[in-house]
Amino acid sequence: MAKAPRAGQCKTRLAPAVTPAQSASLGAAFLADVTANLAAAARSAPIMPYLAFAPAGTETCFEGIVHPGTRMLLADGAPPVPEGVEKFGRCLLHAIKTMLDAGHLGACVLNADSPTLPLKNLLAAEAALAAPGDRVVMGEADDGGYYLLGMKQAHAHLFTNIDWSTARVAAQTRARAQEAGLDMVELERFYDVDDPASLLRLIGELRGARNARLAPHTAACLKKFDLLGKQLFPLGEVA
Numbered sequence: 001m002a003k004a005p006r007a008g009q010c011k012t013r014l015a016p017a018v019t020p021a022q023s024a025s026l027g028a029a030f031l032a033d034v035t036a037n038l039a040a041a042a043r044s045a046p047i048m049p050y051l052a053f054a055p056a057g058t059e060t061c062f063e064g065i066v067h068p069g070t071r072m073l074l075a076d077g078a079p080p081v082p083e084g085v086e087k088f089g090r091c092l093l094h095a096i097k098t099m100l101d102a103g104h105l106g107a108c109v110l111n112a113d114s115p116t117l118p119l120k121n122l123l124a125a126e127a128a129l130a131a132p133g134d135r136v137v138m139g140e141a142d143d144g145g146y147y148l149l150g151m152k153q154a155h156a157h158l159f160t161n162i163d164w165s166t167a168r169v170a171a172q173t174r175a176r177a178q179e180a181g182l183d184m185v186e187l188e189r190f191y192d193v194d195d196p197a198s199l200l201r202l203i204g205e206l207r208g209a210r211n212a213r214l215a216p217h218t219a220a221c222l223k224k225f226d227l228l229g230k231q232l233f234p235l236g237e238v239a
Contacts, residue, residue: 001052001075001095002031002112004061011113017196022225028065030193032217033115035067041122042069046130048104052095073098082156089159097154106130108137108150113192115215116205117147121187125150128185136177139187140170147192149173155180203228 003010005028007020014023031051038049051066053059054076062072075098077090085093092109099107106129110122121139128137129150136158139148144167149158158176162169177184193202206212207228212219222228 001091001109002062003027004053004058005031005065006061011194013195014193014199017199018225018227025221025225026218027112029215029217029221030115031062031065031112032067033215034110034112034117035070036217037115037117037119038110038122039067039069041119041126044119045123045126047122047126050095050099052091052098052109054091082160084160085156086162086164088164089162092149093154093156093159096151100152100154106150106152107154108148111141111147111192113194114141114147114190115193115218116202117190118188121148121190124185124187133183135183135185137185137187138170138173138177140189142189142191143167143194143198144171145169145192146173147190148187155182158182 005024007024010027011023014026018026035049035051038047041047042049049070050073051062051070052073052075053062054074056074056076059072073095075091075095077094079094081090081093095109096107108125125137125139125148128135129152134152136155137150138146141147146169151158157180158173160176162172174184191198191201193199203222206215206219206222219228
């Protein structure tokens with residue numbers, strides 16, 4: 001799930017740690033690493049990577065950024081949805097339905113904000129969906145949202161009456177699965193980079209040549225802006 005990496009429209013919550021132009025560059029680097037990670041997972045499991053974008057007409061904004069072989073998928077939430085599915089939930093459901101309608105046996109929505117997500121998390125999601133029986137797989141993020149949600153059917157109930165962009169998203173999604181009688185497989189928690197505090201965490205994770213290989217495009221972008229060797233704020237200011 002991705003926004004076009006445009007200054008002032010992408011990763012805006014990273015301010016004031018970085019400028020709007022730097023935020024857009026980081027957003028592009030995140031996308032490069034996330035899609036490369038998906039391509040690596042696809043070499044070990046039957047995974048077809050997609051980039052779900054909105055609005056229509058912004059496809060060219062991703063040229064030269066996403067990993068080759070990544071398919072494009074419009075997910076603007078325009079098709080009719082059940083009552084209670086609002087805001088970002090419409091886009092997520094749109095993406096899920098489009099992938100399942102294309103004939104895939106399972107579909108996952110993945111954030112574009114975790115460039116260092118371990119490959120094993122993606123492979124665990126694929127394995128959970130490949131096993132017999134209906135179920136949901138979720139990777140909870142440290143901020144209370146989720147970085148991945150997968151299913152075999154387009155269970156709209158999982159996107160119903162969710163307080164998007166809050167720390168309640170994962171808990172509410174878990175509750176919706178219970179209400180629908182769906183088994184849920186939970187992946188290891190991880191973090192997404194959407195504010196100065198999580199950006200500091202990413203910088204700490206990527207320091208050093210070996211660690212930089214976890215997300216080479218992101219590490220190169222941080223190095224370009226001379227951010228890898230810096231602490232942007234005293235920790236107390238971003239906690």
